[in-house]
Amino acid sequence: MSNVVKTKFSIKDLEGLSGIKAHTIRIWEKRYTLLEPQRTDTNIRYYTLSDLQKLLNVVFLLENGSKISKVAKHSSQEIAEKVATIVAEKSFGHQNHAINSMKIAMMNFDQNLFYKTYNALLEQKTFDEIFYETLIPLLEEIGLLWQTDTINPSHEHFIFNLIKQKILLNIEHIQSSAQHTNNRTFALFLPENEFHELGLLFLNYEIVKNGYKVIYLGQSIQLESLQYLSVNHPNISFVTYMTVLPEVDDLPDYLKEFDERFGQDDFLLYILGNRVQQIDEAMSPDSIRPMMSIREFVNVIKKPTLNYA
Known part of the structure; x- marks a missing residue:
């Protein structure tokens, strides 16, 4: 388009x-x-x-x-x-003004305005603060605007790709100096036919920043494709981000399939994204770890003695 x-x-x-x-x-x-x-x-x-x-x-x-x-x-x-x-x-710390500027940039396909807004924020804040305080609220608003047909997919893809550039830039920056202080590895993937990648990319950033090794698999990965990793990396946990898939009705079967494939060997699946709301934690297998937010997941991996069992 x-x-x-x-x-x-x-x-x-x-x-x-x-x-x-x-x-x-x-x-x-x-x-x-x-x-x-x-x-x-x-x-x-x-x-x-x-x-x-x-x-x-x-x-x-x-x-x-x-x-x-x-x-x-x-x-x-x-x-x-x-x-x-x-x-x-008052500095460029006004979140609403920054969000509004980015919305105008999106509507106008104006990448220069996006960069100007982002760089002004960067003079006052860290990348983490910008992501949590500005970009996450912006993405939440964009989701609602898309649902109400105020914007079309081209607007969404335009702004998503600009944000993706910034996340990748910061991942590259921390990877160049990162030290793996923890022996745990995290494999990050999106479920089959799921392509909403920004949340997963930011998780990649946070995990590397906290001293863990990451195997980033990306979009649309079948559970059976994870089998090789479980065999060759025994000290691994899996992380996925579910925005629109699996379908709500298919979610219990998806969790059951993961548990049947990997649960007996104590491998865990951390799940974030919109679909977490539909997970009945009491009825889920022990291998499933729903996380209500990125911050909750980060708090888990920051614990000095992380219990993976």
Whole structure:
């Protein structure tokens, strides 16, 4: 699919991207003429990218103590300048502003804006802080925007690949100086036909950073393909990230298959991602370790004496 910039937005699109209810946006239009929607030849209202940018800037000012009645008196340029002033005075630590800038970069396929936003954050924060405080919330919002058809797959792939570049860069950086202080190896993989890789890549980063060896297998791996690793690396644990697969109905059978193949030899499978919500831990095999978040998993591997049994 070609990267065609989305230039027309419905009021529901604005609601999804800004977090402001459509009803409130309409009130602001009528009371303050904050936005002036255009109309198609068939009289359907729509908003432009400039309207979206203005609305996101307005939201930022409101979050920083301004009143809508005062903000609405200013032009789009003046509003943007006020945002820039606040950011400059308080550093680029405003998560919402950074997230909004990255959303604009995504909608506009503007990699330079993404890099500018990321680099400004990097002046104030570590990569870990940026990932947990900015990129994870951004990815969660993108998931909702995709579900509501506010964005299409080309937007999603564009921003995912930019984030992937940053994760890979940091993995390379720590691998060049990493010392394996633990004898445990982690094999990282996505289930068959699962391709949402960002969470797994960040787990790779965290595991290497904490002194473990990683065997990164990547996307769409069948359980039977792990057999070789279990034979040749007896001190290994498996980690997977389930976003959309396996299907919910297939999940119990998937966990059972892992346990039948590897559980008797005390191999563990750590599971992260959306599908964790559907795992009944009480009914799961002992070899299955659901993790509710990346932070929870990191806390587990940071323990001085890690119990893998």
